Amino acid sequence: MKLLEIQAKKILSTFSIPVPPNGGSIKNAGDIGKALKKAGAAPWVLKVQVQTGGRGKAGGIKIAKTPAEAKALAKEMIGMKLVTAQTGPAGIVVKELMVEKPVKISKELYLSVVLDRRTGGAVLIASSQGGMDIEQVAHESPEKIARIPIGPSGTLESFQARELLFILNIYDADPKKNKARAAFFKNVVKAFFALDAQMLEINPLALTAKGELIALDAKVTIDDNALFRHPELEEFDDVKSLTKSEQAARKAGISYISLDGTIGCMVNGAGLAMATMDILKLHGGSPANFLDVGGSANVQQVTSAFKIIMADKHVKAIFINIFGGIMKCDVIAQGVVEAVKQVKLSMPLIVRLEGNRKAEGVKILETSGLNIASISDFSEAAKKAVELSR
Numbered sequence: 257m258k259l260l261e262i263q264a265k266k267i268l269s270t271f272s273i274p275v276p277p278n279g280g281s282i283k284n285a286g287d288i289g290k291a292l293k294k295a296g297a298a299p300w301v302l303k304v305q306v307q308t309g310g311r312g313k314a315g316g317i318k319i320a321k322t323p324a325e326a327k328a329l330a331k332e333m334i335g336m337k338l339v340t341a342q343t344g345p346a347g348i349v350v351k352e353l354m355v356e357k358p359v360k361i362s363k364e365l366y367l368s369v370v371l372d373r374r375t376g377g378a379v380l381i382a383s384s385q386g387g388m389d390i391e392q393v394a395h396e397s398p399e400k401i402a403r404i405p406i407g408p409s410g411t412l413e414s415f416q417a418r419e420l421l422f423i424l425n426i427y428d429a430d431p432k433k434n435k436a437r438a439a440f441f442k443n444v445v446k447a448f449f450a451l452d453a454q455m456l457e458i459n460p461l462a463l464t465a466k467g468e469l470i471a472l473d474a475k476v477t478i479d480d481n482a483l484f485r486h487p488e489l490e491e492f493d494d495v496k497s498l499t500k501s502e503q504a505a506r507k508a509g510i511s512y513i514s515l516d517g518t519i520g521c522m523v524n525g526a527g528l529a530m531a532t533m534d535i536l537k538l539h540g541g542s543p544a545n546f547l548d549v550g551g552s553a554n555v556q557q558v559t560s561a562f563k564i565i566m567a568d569k570h571v572k573a574i575f576i577n578i579f580g581g582i583m584k585c586d587v588i589a590q591g592v593v594e595a596v597k598q599v600k601l602s603m604p605l606i607v608r609l610e611g612n613r614k615a616e617g618v619k620i621l622e623t624s625g626l627n628i629a630s631i632s633d634f635s636e637a638a639k640k641a642v643e644l645s646r
Contacts (some may be wrong), residue, residue, distance in 0.1 A: 517542030536575070
């Protein structure tokens with residue numbers, strides 16, 4: 257689950273992480289007056305609430321000095337198509353706008369906590385040069401990006417917090433300010449673990465004119481598998497923001513991400529799904545999706561997966577790649593046959609089975625009477641899928 261900025265700030269504030277005062281969010285320009293009043297006296301910052309970075313450069317953040325100016329900007333921004341480096345040319349339509357009070361900044365910093373796949377732990381990433389160009393800083397001056405591993409305790413140790421003060425060049429002669437800044441860092445790490453987050457980013461992290469740290473922007477991604485432990489996050493789970501295919505996949509218990517290719521993929525296991533997409537690209541094809549039916553898919557889930565793939569008008573062929581471990585190949589083969597009959601599949605279907613009860617599964621496919629290309633070799637199956645998609 258990816259939280260919008262206003263959602264992330266609301267939840268982070270419960271961990272004593274300071275954020276700018278705001279008047280909430282609006283979805284209609286006519287409600288701007290209430291939001292301005294709640295935020296406080298002018299001026300105000302109007303920020304589009306969308307799941308992408310680079311909003312400022314794309315015109316998604318504006319400053320209004322009068323109510324009339326704020327209303328005019330709200331009309332302009334709500335409904336606009338925001339195009340950033342992350343969205344690509346397709347852009348994303350703005351449906352929500354946050355009204356926030358500006359903050360007098362003396363310095364912009366960068367701070368995040370993410371999972372480090374290499375170590376299997378969390379790492380805090382910080383830089384004294386935060387803001388819109390942090391990607392450029394990381395690319396051109398990697399030495400300005402500091403990484404501090406978080407130990408098994410799941411907390412930022414006091415000596416690490418003090419070290420951060422020097423790394424970010426914000427150590428102060430006033431011990432009270434240093435204590436408050438160190439507490440800020442510790443609370444960010446605490447929030448990361450308490451929320452079962454995969455990523456918690458504050459950019460920019462502002463040092464105000466008064467010497468206080470405040471989260472000017474915030475991005476938080478929560479591990480979906482841990483949501484059952486977080487009823488407090490249910491209010492942020494906006495199913496309506498998902499596409500119809502994403503909604504169908506969630507309902508069926510399927511992991512699905514839409515891509516821009518022509519070969520629909522149905523695989524069990526995220527690692528195998530990634531390898532499947534890679535080998536399709538290797539042979540000149542292009543995957544239309546990432547779709548993982550999991551280790552114990554049933555006929556209903558396989559049928560749902562077919563329907564989701566077929567709803568994509570760009571798909572020209574479907575490649576099913578199943579490794580039989582917990583899931584037996586004959587069971588999945590029977591599920592494929594029944595699902596194909598139900599959805600009345602009209603496009604080429606390539607199936608590769610490997611593992612537990614493979615021979616029985618292949619026999620079911622070959623005797624089904626359906627137009628299914630059953631190929632055991634991974635590379636040959638991928639080649640056939642690419643060929644039939646053209």
